[in-house]
Amino acid sequence: MAKDTLKFIPFESFEIGQVQTFGAYEVTKEEVIEFASKYDAQFFHLDEEAAKHSLFGGLCASGWHTCAMTMAMMVENMDKTGRSLGSPGLDSLRWLKPVYPGDVLSVRMEVISLHPSKSRPEIGIVKNTVTVLNQDGVPVMEFTSNGIFPRGKGAD
Amino acid sequence: MAKDTLKFIPFESFEIGQVQTFGAYEVTKEEVIEFASKYDAQFFHLDEEAAKHSLFGGLCASGWHTCAMTMAMMVENMDKTGRSLGSPGLDSLRWLKPVYPGDVLSVRMEVISLHPSKSRPEIGIVKNTVTVLNQDGVPVMEFTSNGIFPRGKGAD
Numbered sequence: 001m002a003k004d005t006l007k008f009i010p011f012e013s014f015e016i017g018q019v020q021t022f023g024a025y026e027v028t029k030e031e032v033i034e035f036a037s038k039y040d041a042q043f044f045h046l047d048e049e050a051a052k053h054s055l056f057g058g059l060c061a062s063g064w065h066t067c068a069m070t071m072a073m074m075v076e077n078m079d080k081t082g083r084s085l086g087s088p089g090l091d092s093l094r095w096l097k098p099v100y101p102g103d104v105l106s107v108r109m110e111v112i113s114l115h116p117s118k119s120r121p122e123i124g125i126v127k128n129t130v131t132v133l134n135q136d137g138v139p140v141m142e143f144t145s146n147g148i149f150p151r152g153k154g155a156d
Numbered sequence: 157m158a159k160d161t162l163k164f165i166p167f168e169s170f171e172i173g174q175v176q177t178f179g180a181y182e183v184t185k186e187e188v189i190e191f192a193s194k195y196d197a198q199f200f201h202l203d204e205e206a207a208k209h210s211l212f213g214g215l216c217a218s219g220w221h222t223c224a225m226t227m228a229m230m231v232e233n234m235d236k237t238g239r240s241l242g243s244p245g246l247d248s249l250r251w252l253k254p255v256y257p258g259d260v261l262s263v264r265m266e267v268i269s270l271h272p273s274k275s276r277p278e279i280g281i282v283k284n285t286v287t288v289l290n291q292d293g294v295p296v297m298e299f300t301s302n303g304i305f306p307r308g309k310g311a312d
Contacts, residue, residue, distance in 0.1 A: 006199075035224075038224070038228065039224035039225065039227050039228045039231075040224075040227050040228070040231060041228075041231050042231060042239075043162075055241070055242065062227070063243070063245075064220070064223050064224050064227050065224075067220050067223060068191075068194070068195035068196075068220050068221075068224065069195065071195050071196050071218070071220050072194065072195045072196070072197075075195075075196060075197050075198060083198075085211070086211065087219070087251070088250055088251065089219075089248070089249045089250035089251050089299075090246070090248065090249045091248055092245070092246065092247055092248065093245045093246045093249065094244055094245035095243070095244065095245050143245075
């Protein structure tokens with residue numbers, strides 16, 4: 001998709017307490033192992049038998065893989081609802097529970113604060129608590145995201 | 157590698173100010189596009205021509221891909237020096253500069269604090285500032301990691 005066909009969400013349209021829920025990402029054993037082979041080659045992400053004797057009790061996804069799967073859901077959501085100009089980073093991230101093959105992940109985002117930029121009046125930062133849940137509604141990961149959105153004339 | 161062949165670093169061996177540097181991860185266009193296709197399908201991570209007109213001035217790696225490449229270097233280092241029992245998460249993460257194909261990334265970790273667990277005397281948390289640098293020594297990403305390490309008898 002070229003940049004000029006993208007829809008950006010104006011900063012002014014956000015309110016504290018707004019909640020979005022989206023996504024249904026099915027975690028597969030093949031993908032858990034493929035990601036870990038490239039980026040997080042620890043036995044509990046690679047070897048089903050050995051992982052049974054780990055702290056996690058079975059093969060589980062790399063925490064970074066869970067981040068990547070979450071981003072895939074966020075981008076899919078952006079394609080529907082509109083997007084940010086980017087992100088400077090996260091304020092905090094916690095891997096709360098293991099993510100296992102067969103789990104189906106979804107995302108809940110809640111706006112927690114709005115920061116119009118003082119130095120750059122054309123943008124603002126929206127902070128969200130991003131909670132990733134499994135199919136039982138159990139939070140498996142949580143972080144605070146920072147999205148940059150266009151403000152005033154910049155949102156035209 | 158099975159768990160019983162792994163070497164864990166005792167919590168007591170860490171000191172504030174200790175620095176480790178390691179890694180040389182060459183970022184390729186193919187891998188940038190492959191990761192983004194699966195997990196971060198935004199045009200500036202996928203389309204070399206369109207990316208020239210983006211804020212980044214050219215095709216660049218997903219921030220989550222930079223996290224994954226960093227973890228690959230950290231696991232390689234763990235295989236040499238020893239490892240943690242796991243991580244509850246990060247305290248903060250900033251994507252400071254774009255990461256482009258052709259860049260060669262490396263990692264600098266500095267111990268910034270040590271937290272023996274009060275409730276679980278057999279473990280402690282070591283916080284590190286993790287800085288990812290490109291081939292020009294420019295920091296492209298920084299985060300605070302939390303590693304869980306065995307303490308006292310647990311380190312035997």
